[in-house]
Amino acid sequence: SESQNWVLVVTARTPTNIAVIKYWGKRDEKLILPVNDSISVTLDPDHLCTTTTVAVSPSFDQDRMWLNGKEISLSGGRFQSCLREIRSRASDVEDKEKGIKISKEDWEKLHVHIASYNNFPTAAGLASSAAGFACFVFSLAKLMNVNEDQSKLSAIARQGSGSACRSLFGGFVKWIMGKDKNGSDSLAVQLADEEHWDDLVILVAVVSSRQKETSSTSGMRESVETSLLLQHRAKEVVPKRILQMEEAIKNRDFASFAQLTCADSNQFHAVCLDTSPPIFYMNDTSHKIISIVEKWNRSEGTPQVAYTFDAGPNAVLIARNRKVAALLLQRLLFYFPPNSDSDLNSYIHGDKSI
Ligand code: 2P0
Known part of the structure; x- marks a missing residue:
């Protein structure tokens, strides 16, 4: 589109997860690779969740983010890793109704605005970074039309916060520590869906x-x-x-x-x-x-x-x-x-x- 007036928006909601076999310790700090596998249960999405809205517009001149209404810096390595990984996998997006056409190459130049809300205390040990980074990655992946399965996305969310990779799935989830030096096989898989054990x-x-x-x-x-x-x-x-x-x-x-x-x-x-x-x-x-x-x-x-x-x-x-x-x-x-x-x-x- 020639016009600078359009905005494309995606909103997603991601619940937090609670580990029943804990992740504690990294073998690679930068890539966030753990020293052991872990297993978690993802909570009901109605509670303890993060809601994130991501927007792209040619009128945005830089990437910006707000957490619970307050602007925060995106310059940290973890945000940058997730943004880079998602951007490099972006594909063409077309919205005929709005007359918007974004090519794969356009995504490298376009900037995003991200607004995120937690409905529970941030950083009180209630796994806010888990829901937060899972939602960050998932909503950006939707916006940029990333064609990867949930496990591949989980490996990106992992680079934001280790426990975040487990929030890409509902039910019971295992984070496989993996063997690769580059972290490509350190990702989450679903063990059982949310229906499997709903007495709990x-x-x-x-x-x-x-x-x-x-x-x-x-x-x-x-x-x-x-x-x-x-x-x-x-x-x-x-x-x-x-x-x-x-x-x-x-x-x-x-x-x-x-x-x-x-x-x-x-x-x-x-x-x-x-x-x-x-x-x-x-x-x-x-x-x-x-x-x-x-x-x-x-x-x-x-x-x-x-x-x-x-x-x-x-x-x-x-x-x-x-x-x-x-x-x-x-x-x-x-x-x-x-x-x-x-x-x-x-x-x-x-x-x-x-
Ligand atoms: C877990 N925790 O498995 C464990 C149990 C806390 C205790 O994952 O450095 O916020 O971002 O990878 O994911 C909390 O650690 O740490 C955590 P980083 P994270 O849920």
Whole structure:
């Protein structure tokens, strides 16, 4: 088109994901290649998601981005990697109604504007970068008519934030660490779709929505440099757990699923403690929640609830079904009454199955 007046827009929404076998540690910092495989569950897209609108127009003179309404810099290496990878795969786009025609070559010169919103606290250990970069890559790929499958796109999102590659799929997802030096085989695959195990109910207990003290990126760098437990975990423990977890998911075996999920969360936090200087992501409230769940599971003879904690104190609790989820909420409200001095100030998105 000769006119400078057109704008082409795409909006996409991407849920966050919660790892049940954790990613912690990179073997290549620049390409974001992990030291072990990981498995996650993607949350219901109605909650904990990022919504991103991307626009292209000949009147834009530079790439710009806004996060939650505030302009942020796109100059960081991670944004630049994703933009470069997507742009290099752009194809022709034609909108006959608007009289717009963009050729493959035009995309190298055109600039984009990106507006992104999180509906949950950014950087409080609720995996905001996962949903964020997944949505960034997905919406740009749609805008630029990139003809790659979701796994290929996941390898691009991975270069924005490791955990982001798992948010390109719903249901249960595995991030395969890969072997290649260039990272082409370090990507996400879907293990089971969102229908497969829809009895499960995920409840996020926000212990604190404050920004975490140690970022995941620097935390895992320090763990790789100093923790012997991390070496053992990556080589000996995780490969076995990945196979067991895949089996548990396939068979909807909640007892195995819960046992593996809790053990892996605890080992991840043990690695953090084994790091020098030690990293503390959980707090007293997190520990109290673990005790409540452990005691309950033991008294029932078989697990009812699994817990997992990421790089922050917030608890992600996975109930075996809706009935257990209702009981869980009741118990949490008993131990942490609202409007008390407790740290556990709110419960969010607790009534949705995945
Ligand atoms: C995970 N976490 O598997 C693990 C468990 C936190 C604890 O992935 O440096 O934000 O951007 O690749 O993906 C958080 O790390 O780190 C994370 P980068 P990311 O979900």
